Amino acid sequence: MVTIKVNSLPVDLVIKDLATAFQLPYQLNCREYLVELSENVGEGYIKAMMLESGLGIIEYHCKFKMDVEIQFVKDFTHPLKFLYCTKGSVNHRFSNEDVLHELQEYQQAIVASQDYNGHVISLKKDQEVNLYSLEMDRERFMLYDECSSELIKSDLNDIFGDVLAKKSFYHEGYYSLALAEVFEQINSFDDNYFLRTIFMISSGYQLLGNQIAQYQDDLNNEDNRHILRQYEVSRVREAVQFIHENIERTNTINDICKEVGLTETKLQEGFKILYGSTINNYINDIRLNLASQLLRSTNFNISEIVYKVGLTSRSYFSKIFKEEYQMTPTEYRQMHIKKPSLDN
Structure with missing residues (x-):
């Protein structure tokens, strides 16, 4: 294992220390520092930028050829860290403790060390890792003076x-869809460094705001959480697949929730965010689309089609079909019957 000691803040020192340890050059573009890994070290890069008011961000997009342990050292209070693992996995521990906290894909952690103790992050050999670390110097963060009385309450x-870092703090969970969208924007932003600097300052505050909202949501019990986590997105998509594959069955929302392991609140929120629809409206759209295809391309009678789209009432089917297509199912079928060509 390669062990590297780096400074914590400002974050440009992290890049300089990493570059020195690996005997690599680093680049400075506007505020952004970048070190690219050489072939003998691994592949990928690590970049960092100081933002505003004691905020900084470090991005690790890399795969090392050896186990790497990065020890953050400092002679005074270490920054508060918001860690987000969007690919692979990393280990975190406080420098004065042996307890390892593993962060896997889609997981995040808020970490603060006690006194002058630092943080240790470990990355495994031959594993591609994407890790974002939002760093906050709590003493310099500008809102403390103006909002300290509100904060205490x-x-x-x-x-x-x-x-003053009187005690350590560790909170772990899965990051939200809103946070995931910020990471995607950061990763895909491609413009000159002046605009990127402005964009990254904005992104830092977006991450912080969304993280605070998620932390407060985390304090609720699981049934009362309303913010959709990124890992839960795949379960919402599983629900969509389940609906498509079982449209002939009359499944309730509760049946779908049990199938994918989400509460109704979370599932409804997922459909709203991803599809702009409620679950029931989405199911009705699927049924009506299937019904229209069957009316156009098969000889099934209306009762058979009602059954095949998972409904039991022909009158209800006719009602919602007419609301969607402004005509009855029979009129729709007649309109789409192929008429013989005049040339035949």
């Missing part, structure tokens, strides 16, 4: 109010 005080 809120459930955020354990995270943001401990400016």
Whole structure:
């Protein structure tokens, strides 16, 4: 294992220390520092940028050829870290503890060390990792002075109010879809470095705002959480696949929730975000699309079609079909019957 000691803040020192340890050059473009891994070290890159008001961000997009342990050292209070693993897995521990916290894909953690103790991040050999680390110098963050009285009264005080790092803090979970969208925007942003700097400052505040909202949502029990996590998106898509494959069955929303392991609140939220629809409206759209195909391309009678789209009432089917197509199923079929060509 290769062990590297790096400074914590400002984040440009992280890049400089990594470059020195691997005997690699680094680049500076506007505020952004970048070190690209050489063939003997691995592949990918690590970049970092100081934003505003004590905020900085480090991006790890890399695969090392050896196990790597990065030890963050500092002679005063370490920054509050918001870690987001979007690919692969990483291990985190506090420098004064042996307990390892593994962050896997879709997971995030809020970490704060006690006193002057640092953080240790471990990356495994031959594993591609994407890790974002939003770093906050709590003492310099500008909102503390203006909002300190409000902060003390809120459930955020354990995270943001401990400016002198009197105790350690660790909170782990799955990051939200809103956070995932910010990471995608950061990864795909391709413009000159002046605009990228402005964009990254904005992204830093977006990450912080969404993270605070998610942390407060995390404090609720699971049945009362409303923010959709990124890993839950795949379950929403599983629900869509289940609906398509079982449209002939009259499944309730509760049946679908049990099938994919989400609460109705989370599933409804997922459909709203991903498809702009409620679950029932989405199911009705699937049924009506299938019904229209069957009316155009088969000789099934109306009762058979009602059964095949998972309904039991012919009158209800006719009602929702007419609302969608402004004609009855029989009129729709007649309109789409192929008429013989005049040339024949």
